[in-house]
Amino acid sequence: MTIVPGIPAYRLFDTRVIRTRRITRTFVRVTLGSPSLRHFAPWGLDQRLKLILPHDVTHTAARRQPWQGPFSGDVDGLSVTEWRAALAGMPADERHLARTYTTGSARPQECELDIDFFIHHPTGPASNWATSAVAGDRILVSGPDARANDRRHGIQWRPAEPPTNVLLLGDETAIPALNGIVASLSPDALGSIVVEADDVGACPTIERVPSGVSVQYLARDGRLAGEALSAAAHSWAASDARAARAADEAFAAWIAAESSAVSRLRSIVADAGIPRKLVHSQGYWNHGARGSRI
Numbered sequence: 001m002t003i004v005p006g007i008p009a010y011r012l013f014d015t016r017v018i019r020t021r022r023i024t025r026t027f028v029r030v031t032l033g034s035p036s037l038r039h040f041a042p043w044g045l046d047q048r049l050k051l052i053l054p055h056d057v058t059h060t061a062a063r064r065q066p067w068q069g070p071f072s073g074d075v076d077g078l079s080v081t082e083w084r085a086a087l088a089g090m091p092a093d094e095r096h097l098a099r100t101y102t103t104g105s106a107r108p109q110e111c112e113l114d115i116d117f118f119i120h121h122p123t124g125p126a127s128n129w130a131t132s133a134v135a136g137d138r139i140l141v142s143g144p145d146a147r148a149n150d151r152r153h154g155i156q157w158r159p160a161e162p163p164t165n166v167l168l169l170g171d172e173t174a175i176p177a178l179n180g181i182v183a184s185l186s187p188d189a190l191g192s193i194v195v196e197a198d199d200v201g202a203c204p205t206i207e208r209v210p211s212g213v214s215v216q217y218l219a220r221d222g223r224l225a226g227e228a229l230s231a232a233a234h235s236w237a238a239s240d241a242r243a244a245r246a247a248d249e250a251f252a253a254w255i256a257a258e259s260s261a262v263s264r265l266r267s268i269v270a271d272a273g274i275p276r277k278l279v280h281s282q283g284y285w286n287h288g289a290r291g292s293r294i
Helices: 035-039 060-064 080-088 125-132 172-182 227-239 241-250 259-271
Strands: 010-024 027-033 048-052 098-102 112-118 138-144 165-171 190-197 212-219 251-258 279-285
Touching: 010 035, 010 080, 010 112, 027 125, 080 138, 098 112, 098 125, 098 172, 112 125, 112 172, 165 172, 165 227, 165 241, 165 259, 172 190, 172 251, 172 279, 190 227, 212 227, 227 241, 227 259, 241 251, 251 259, 259 279
Parallel strands: 165 190, 165 251, 190 212, 251 279
Antiparallel strands: 010 027, 010 138, 027 112, 048 098, 048 138
16 A cells, blocks of 8 residues: 555545435435545445534524534645644534544545434434435535545454454444445355344345355344343354354454443453454444434
8 A cells, every 4th residue: 555645544525415315214325425525535344434513403593604613614625633623723612513424335436425324313413414404415524535545544444364254243323334344245255244223124234245144133122232242242152253263364353333332242252262453343332422423
């Protein structure tokens, strides 16, 4: 990988909503467009991006002026350092919220980007925006610039070699990332995907799953976040960990869910004899604060 100097790996893309679509009861797909998205890097996998949200347009004052301070002007192309400094310098009552999401389908040749939003109840700032967004609405996206050719940022799934055996554990907020990771797997890959959700019937389909990889959806059924995943991880440890250990560095695990649940899941996998360097993980939200991806 040759990194191009002088071009930020991540920069702001000043985008507008092109269309929205309710893809399931609990997911909304928002398609964004901007001429600058021709430079958006379609790295796929579990590539993270930041959304800078307008002020809540349900309030009269915000409807008149949803963007404040430096973000009311031209900010397209600002580096992460620049936009974070601009955000930090705003008065607290004017400061815009930033939320982390996963890149969906990026189509730089069409200058379009899809982002799938999990809609929980009660809605948080990002899901509230997604459910009310209409064509022409503005949102700022901090994402990878293909011209920098720098894939070191925002990707958690980094196996040392293409895995032949995988364990992928996530809740409903992780489904967009799971789709990106699964698309990268070899058709001959073996393994397990487990998804925990409140409403398993409303989970979008995980596409392009190799025939040797099983997919299991588990209902939370009132249990704490991560408990169903923990039970599945213990079951995997008893039945499949031996094959994973034998695969050595051709095995890879990925975990994304509520932050404290991720810590427990990492421990279960490690206790099954899997080296921690083979386990890639990310906390996607925090119990009681659910702010990162909602």
